[in-house]
Amino acid sequence: MVIIQKSTNDKCWRGCGEKGTLLHCWWECSLVQPxxxxxxxxxxRLGIDLPYNxxxxxxxxxxxxxxLQKDICTPMFIAALFTIAKTWKQPxxxxxxxxxxxxxxxxxxxxYSAIKTDNIMPFAATWMFLENVILSEVSQKEKEExxxxxxxxxx
Numbered sequence: 226m227v228i229i230q231k232s233t234n235d236k237c238w239r240g241c242g243e244k245g246t247l248l249h250c251w252w253e254c255s256l257v258q259p260x261x262x263x264x265x266x267x268x269x270r271l272g273i274d275l276p277y278n279x280x281x282x283x284x285x286x287x288x289x290x291x292x293l294q295k296d297i298c299t300p301m302f303i304a305a306l307f308t309i310a311k312t313w314k315q316p317x318x319x320x321x322x323x324x325x326x327x328x329x330x331x332x333x334x335x336x337y338s339a340i341k342t343d344n345i346m347p348f349a350a351t352w353m354f355l356e357n358v359i360l361s362e363v364s365q366k367e368k369e370e371x372x373x374x375x376x377x378x379x380x
Contacts, residue, residue, distance in 0.1 A: 240316035250313075252279040257309050260319045264305050270358050271297060282306065296351045300335070304328040325362055329373055332356065336376045349377045 237245040239256045246253075252261065265277055273294045280286040282302035287295055304327035308319040332352055339348035356377055363373055 238314045239312075248279060248283075251283055251306070251309060256316070256318045260305055260308065260321065260324060263321050263324070264301055267301060267355075267358055268298065271354050273298065297355055300328060300331045301355070304331055322367075325359055326371065328355075328359055329371065332359070332376075353377055 235244055237243050237249055237254055239250070239254055241255055243249055243254065251257065261277075261282070264282070265275070268275055275281055275294075275298070276288060281288075281298070282305060285299075285302075287298070304324050305319075307327050308324040311323065312319045332355075335348055335352065339345045356375060360368070360373060360375065363371075367373065
């Protein structure tokens with residue numbers, strides 16, 4: 226990270242005190258680990274049992290036999306990476322709420338794309354269970370504030 230930041234300080238940008246390698250900043254840092262643990266908790270709720278390995282979300286390397294689950298996992302990982310990047314130089318844990326909102330945004334964009342390309346059934350198959358988990362994690366106030374209602378239930 227020293228080369229990217231052009232400084233002599235090789236410590237984590239989040240201020241945890243560890244050496245700030247790319248792997249550390251995106252995966253190992255104690256300030257990003259709570260978000261990754263939440264992502265894996267969501268995966269378990271969806272019945273997806275992936276090894277807790279940084280190669281899966283960071284590099285897209287999925288273990289043999291899990292390619293069918295890739296369509297569900299990828300938006301979750303993209304939203305997590307976006308949320309981590311958003312708080313890059315801040316000494317705080319990336320917010321689970323921000324991660325859920327980013328997943329909802331991806332969900333909405335995927336929905337519009339599916340409507341436009343007339344591919345609504347593959348969209349529904351991919352997002353049906355994830356939509357339920359997302360909505361179960363959000364308070365009623367947030368559902369109303371961000372207009373979070375099921376787009377699949379009417380299909």
